[in-house]
Amino acid sequence: MARMDEQRGGGPSHGWRYGPPGWNRPDRAVTHRARPPWRSTVLLTAFVLVGSDFAAHAQPDRVPLDGYARVLLLVAAALLLWRHRHPVAVAFGTATATLAYLALGHPYGPVFLTVAVGCFGAVVAGHRRAAWAAVALLWAGHVLVALWLYRWLPPAGDRGAGIGQEIVVATWVLAVVALAELARVRREQWARERADRAEAARRRADEERLRIARELHDVLAHSISVINVQAGMGLALLDSDPEQARAALTTIKAASKEALGEVRQVLGTLRAPGAAPRAPAPGLDRLPELVEQAAAAGLTVDTEGEPPRLPPGADLAAFRIVQEALTNVVRHSGSRHARVRLAYADGALRLRIDDDGPATGADAGGGGNGLAGMRERAAALGGTVEAGPRPDGGFRVLAVLPSRLGEDQ
Secondary structure: OOOOOOOOOOOOOOOOOOOOOOOOOHHHHHHOOOOOOHHHHHHHHHHHHHHHHHHHHOOOOOOOOOHHHHHHHHHHHHHHHHOOOOHHHHHHHHHHHHHHHHHOOOOOOOHHHHHHHHHHHHHHOOOHHHHHHHHHHHHHHHHHHHHOHHHOOOOOOOOOOOHHHHHHHHHHHHHHHHHHHHHHHHHHHHHHHHHHHHHHHHHHHHHHHHHHHHHHHHHHHHHHHHHHHHHHHHHHHOOOOHHHHHHHHHHHHHHHHHHHHHHHHHHHHHHOOOOOOOOOOOOHHHHHHHHHHHHHOOOEEEEEOOOOOOOHHHHHHHHHHHHHHHHHHHHHEOOOEEEEEEEEEOOEEEEEEEEOOOEOOOOOOOOOOHHHHHHHHHHHOOOEEEEEEOOOOOEEEEEEEEOOOOOOO
16 A cells, blocks of 8 residues: 555553552552541540440449440540551451450440441451451450350359340341441442543543544645645746646635635534534535546546435545545546546445556655544444555555444444
């Protein structure tokens, strides 16, 4: 493909596929906080201390709250300050402090809330095994005290608990951990949804950027090629044939005006996102204009077949492919004759653009985005573009564009 513009591979590169590094790691996404949760911890500490006082009055057979008991309650609650930064240590710390509080015979009460919050934070942070281990440690220690060690631990004369009571305690423990697991799953689901929405937004932005880049390339490449040819012709004929030079300047003026109009239309969609374009998108109904512009550049174009009625997306893609193919003939081919054939069958438009060559110019190999832009336009519609030298010489572009995809294309 010595004469067609090629685009080197490589799409947009994103350093983050699903958000910032560590986004999908629950222990990073949840545990990192700028400040400790002072407010909630202070409120929870006050609730535990005050609630334990009320619980002590209702349990006269347990050991009254003394200095050791209040220190253990305070430690269990204060550990929650670090539940976001060190969830594993907090889960085991609250369970250990609570077990020591119960082993000393102090009354049951809201001290269990500290264990629930600590293990809840560990599960949500992704440390499920640590949370379950901490809860199992507390429950096993309580069973050991309630069924065996109560004989040697305060309060004096305490009686052992039944298996049924421990089963009830285990049920409540499982309920707390199950709730924490549900919260973890929901938080991970929300994080995935946010990452998917961000990725979709980036993908839409990339697609729109590529679409605009293709439009600008096709508009400018065609018009500037015509202007370049006509400028060279005008300079060559300025002295020998002023009238022909005047005609070349007239063609330059018309081509530049048309290019400016299409560029303004493309830029207008950037200034007003979502707004409908003021002018209709070009289509194959403007094929005669392309033929006239090619003729002004010294290229004779023969057309065969009638342009069918196509959805706007397919119509625009077909127009741009023909425009880019003729532009490349003007720029890179020594032939001054090209043929455009249109055929519609089985719900697909087949475009064929031929010239007799040979390739000319220092840039015959191409270094732009012309052929890549053609393929991208066709691929967006589920079609294909093939381009390359013909066996008998010259060059051919063959495009197949399905047109049953509807207006959304």
